[in-house]
Amino acid sequence: MENFVFQNPTKLIFGKGMISHLNKEIPQGKRVMVTFGGGSVKKNGVYEQVKKALESFEVIEFWGIEANPTVETLRKAIQLGKEKGVDFLLAVGGGSVLDGTKLIAAGLLYEGDAWELVLQGRSASAVPMGTVLTLPATGSEMNSGAVISRKETAEKYPFYSKYPVFSILDPTVTFTLPIHQVACGIADTFVHVMEQYMTTPGQSRLMDRWAEGILHTLIEIAPDIIRKQDNYELMAEFMLCATMGLNGFIALGVRQDWATHMIGHELTALHGLTHGATLAIVLPGLLRTLREKKLAKLVQYGERIWGINKGSEVERAERAIEKTESFFKSLGLATRLNEVQIGEDTILEIEKRFNARKAAYGEDQDVTGTVARKILENCK
Amino acid sequence: MENFVFQNPTKLIFGKGMISHLNKEIPQGKRVMVTFGGGSVKKNGVYEQVKKALESFEVIEFWGIEANPTVETLRKAIQLGKEKGVDFLLAVGGGSVLDGTKLIAAGLLYEGDAWELVLQGRSASAVPMGTVLTLPATGSEMNSGAVISRKETAEKYPFYSKYPVFSILDPTVTFTLPIHQVACGIADTFVHVMEQYMTTPGQSRLMDRWAEGILHTLIEIAPDIIRKQDNYELMAEFMLCATMGLNGFIALGVRQDWATHMIGHELTALHGLTHGATLAIVLPGLLRTLREKKLAKLVQYGERIWGINKGSEVERAERAIEKTESFFKSLGLATRLNEVQIGEDTILEIEKRFNARKAAYGEDQDVTGTVARKILENCK
Structure with a gap:
């Protein structure tokens, strides 16, 4: 066995109806940017559940993080987040939305262009983020990794940042995938x-x-x-x-x-x-x-x-x-x-x-x- | 599957020679109480390794946490810790030393008698603690539980507090058990x-x-x-x-x-x-x-x-x-x-x-x- 150091601080909140716990997990007073992919969360009820749970928060929505999230899209979210003074991120979607949001979280505290972060491979500082997972696959909900693409050069690289503070996994949301x-x-x-x-x-x-x-x-x-x-x-x-x-x-x-x-x-x-x-x-x-x-x-x-x-x-x-x-x-x-x-x-x-x-x-x-x-x- | 919430923040540091990492894991400036059982750590080299790794810290030693740690012994450690202004604990030993130190950690921030904490079953506040494990058995190195005995009434109950901040596990220290x-x-x-x-x-x-x-x-x-x-x-x-x-x-x-x-x-x-x-x-x-x-x-x-x-x-x-x-x-x-x-x-x-x-x-x-x-x- 090789020597190792292990630590995984993510709080896993698992089961039917658990999305309603959101408002207890995000500190009151945070300016929350909620990130989404396409519109599927509006069809399967997840959007409504998230919206309801976040009634007491100031929420900024960012839509359109695509499969294999691109730095081109994420730059827009970072810009919006900086303008609005966002200090908490909630990713609602599959691995791509979660991965993309990890770069947004790091980008919000970075002066330069976000692709530089990807090329560096990791970022030590990032705005805290939580997740509501809708597609089991990447494991992004309980690790510090992400994979980010750059459309203009057809490149795709791994990037490591902070673990999600919490992740909510409700299996019922996967029934319509x-x-x-x-x-x-x-x-x-x-x-x-x-x-x-x-x-x-x-x-x-x-x-x-x-x-x-x-x-x-x-x-x-x-x-x-x-x-x-x-x-x-x-x-x-x-x-x-x-x-x-x-x-x-x-x-x-x-x-x-x-x-x-x-x-x-x-x-x-x-x-x-x-x-x-x-x-x-x-x-x-x-x-x-x-x-x-x-x-x-x-x-x-x-x-x-x-x-x-x-x-x-x-x-x-x-x-x-x-x-x-x-x-x-x-x-x-x-x-x-x-x-x-x-x-x-x-x-x-x-x-x-x-x-x-x-x-x-x-x-x-x-x-x-x-x-x-x-x-x-x-x-x- | 039942709904669940899971979070385990302990940092696990595993392998040969890892005790030397101690000085990076405890924040500089902390007043550290190191807790021990009997003298076996002096025979197997663990004491020397710990002492060397903590050279730059102000260290108070507390010896004598027995198998099935008793509140009678732990009260003494709590008193000593309060007198010395201890703000970090390092448990060096097996499950009993670790369990006992969890009660010390909570007791240092509690006004009343430590047995009250045991009867309450849990404590939300505790001084941070790390561990160097010498006997694999109880799992105390990566959970929030402890079991505490009271000699005078022959009672023994579980008690829950905070997870260790880190635990160092070097398998070579078990060779002489x-x-x-x-x-x-x-x-x-x-x-x-x-x-x-x-x-x-x-x-x-x-x-x-x-x-x-x-x-x-x-x-x-x-x-x-x-x-x-x-x-x-x-x-x-x-x-x-x-x-x-x-x-x-x-x-x-x-x-x-x-x-x-x-x-x-x-x-x-x-x-x-x-x-x-x-x-x-x-x-x-x-x-x-x-x-x-x-x-x-x-x-x-x-x-x-x-x-x-x-x-x-x-x-x-x-x-x-x-x-x-x-x-x-x-x-x-x-x-x-x-x-x-x-x-x-x-x-x-x-x-x-x-x-x-x-x-x-x-x-x-x-x-x-x-x-x-x-x-x-x-x-x-």
């Missing part, structure tokens, strides 16, 4: 867990068990969720899995491999693909490419998650990768680049971008531009 | 998990998996730890299990049953038995008594943890309870009251105490004095 978004959310959660797990065995037995616990749960609930999405217990389980999948709880003392995400971000930046959808394509290809290196863990994964206990180690690893790809297919997701009309040009562009920034991802920092190209070739 | 203490620590951790898990299935699949993950890990590592205790990886795993077993992470949205602990506390209060040792006796007896009520979860536990998948449900549950008792025996612990010379008098006294305070423990508040007596009869 488009099924493709639910599928992408399941894939995103699954891959988050895999990137903290799929390195080498024996680093921490407990962390392995906890990662496997999330994978088991997702695999158990996915078929029912994909068929029928208004089951409270199942959506609560999914919501809990998504949060626990990326809040640090399964990463204690273990190495991590975020190469799938880094390659996936490029596919989104270049083609606008939904984040979770890119991961369902890249992860199987990455595992095929790095099968030898990750063999022991693939065998453990195959046995514990998919019950694969026959054949040589290589055969078992291959079978585990096939099972993973089949799982993504069962969610209705594409798992190959040609299914989404992405070809050699993109592969070469990503290799070029990785080389240009001397990229070295993965648990051993050996996923360079060349390796990324091989991975993408294995996604065809 | 007496083996009986390690065994009791494993039993304590195992039972903490069981009390958050052994109710009814289907409340949260993920929480079940995570609880089972800790149980699996403990069962895997225990035989080696009990034989040879200076294996860093195994002791790190044990330390992580003990902390994760009682920091709220496996209790999200599920019901709990703390009856085993409440009965165990009485055995300690009346006979001075080590806490973990009482649990190894009470848990099997409680499961035998409440087998029907907990049948479905016992079957799940038997199958997932002990691989029991044959026989009727009752047979499987009984086999799972036997396996649990055997596990405690394998740690060298007694599992029956007669092994520790406790008889009918004590059983009747505990029934009387439970009745006097209208006790109603367990996930359905149905473990009354009468039920406690039945449980203890089943521990003979």
Whole structure:
């Protein structure tokens, strides 16, 4: 086990009817900017609940944070927030709204342009923010990370700032999500867990068990969720899995491999693909490419998650990768680049971008531009 | 899944050599009282490491917090702390030192007698405290709870205050622990998990998996730890299990049953038995008594943890309870009251105490004095 320092201060407020707690969680007297994506929160009742809970506050609304939030949009929110003297942010939406709001929170206390913050990779100061989550997927509700895009250059990078002060998760608000978004959310959660797990065995037995616990749960609930999405217990389980999948709880003392995400971000930046959808394509290809290196863990994964206990180690690893790809297919997701009309040009562009920034991802920092190209070739 | 609110702000600093981080974690200028148990920290090098790390601080030492810390001892620490103007506490020791220091932290800001705080059950205000843990068991390093005894009346009650600001866990400091203490620590951790898990299935699949993950890990590592205790990886795993077993992470949205602990506390209060040792006796007896009520979860536990998948449900549950008792025996612990010379008098006294305070423990508040007596009869 590696040495580690862990702290996650976010207050998680979970369950039916919990949005009404908002007015107790935001200090009275704050000037609150509430940030939204599109209009879906007006259809599913979330907007009304938030508005009611914030009756006693001075509220400024900011609408239009898009999927894969862009600095171009967020700059407008920062400007508005500075003008209005905003000192508390409430993000109401999915991971994109939450991520975007993390940059707004930092930007409100920064003199320069917000893209500078993204390029710096982190900000130590930020206006406090809370969240009301409407789409389980990114884990942004209980971590300090965000991913921000820049439209004019088709770039997309991670950015770290403060943890949300609180996050409210009411599973009933997910009942009306488009099924493709639910599928992408399941894939995103699954891959988050895999990137903290799929390195080498024996680093921490407990962390392995906890990662496997999330994978088991997702695999158990996915078929029912994909068929029928208004089951409270199942959506609560999914919501809990998504949060626990990326809040640090399964990463204690273990190495991590975020190469799938880094390659996936490029596919989104270049083609606008939904984040979770890119991961369902890249992860199987990455595992095929790095099968030898990750063999022991693939065998453990195959046995514990998919019950694969026959054949040589290589055969078992291959079978585990096939099972993973089949799982993504069962969610209705594409798992190959040609299914989404992405070809050699993109592969070469990503290799070029990785080389240009001397990229070295993965648990051993050996996923360079060349390796990324091989991975993408294995996604065809 | 039940609605829940979760927040755990403790900063966990884990690994070899981490005690040296102390001076960065305590704000400069603080008047620090360092609290200890007996002298074991002088033999294992912890005292020297702590002293060195705190060179730049004004330090007051308080020695002698005993196993099952008593208000009689803690009152002295509170008095000393008030005299010296202490505004930060550092607990260096096992769960008892940590628990006792939680009461000192609250007592320093309280005018009345500290036992009043214990009877109130909680305190909202307390001086900030950090910890250096030397014995994995109670989870006190990452929760807000403590258990305090009163010698003159042989009473022992839980008390809740603030979370430690930080806790430093260096597995190497556990290499020289007496083996009986390690065994009791494993039993304590195992039972903490069981009390958050052994109710009814289907409340949260993920929480079940995570609880089972800790149980699996403990069962895997225990035989080696009990034989040879200076294996860093195994002791790190044990330390992580003990902390994760009682920091709220496996209790999200599920019901709990703390009856085993409440009965165990009485055995300690009346006979001075080590806490973990009482649990190894009470848990099997409680499961035998409440087998029907907990049948479905016992079957799940038997199958997932002990691989029991044959026989009727009752047979499987009984086999799972036997396996649990055997596990405690394998740690060298007694599992029956007669092994520790406790008889009918004590059983009747505990029934009387439970009745006097209208006790109603367990996930359905149905473990009354009468039920406690039945449980203890089943521990003979």
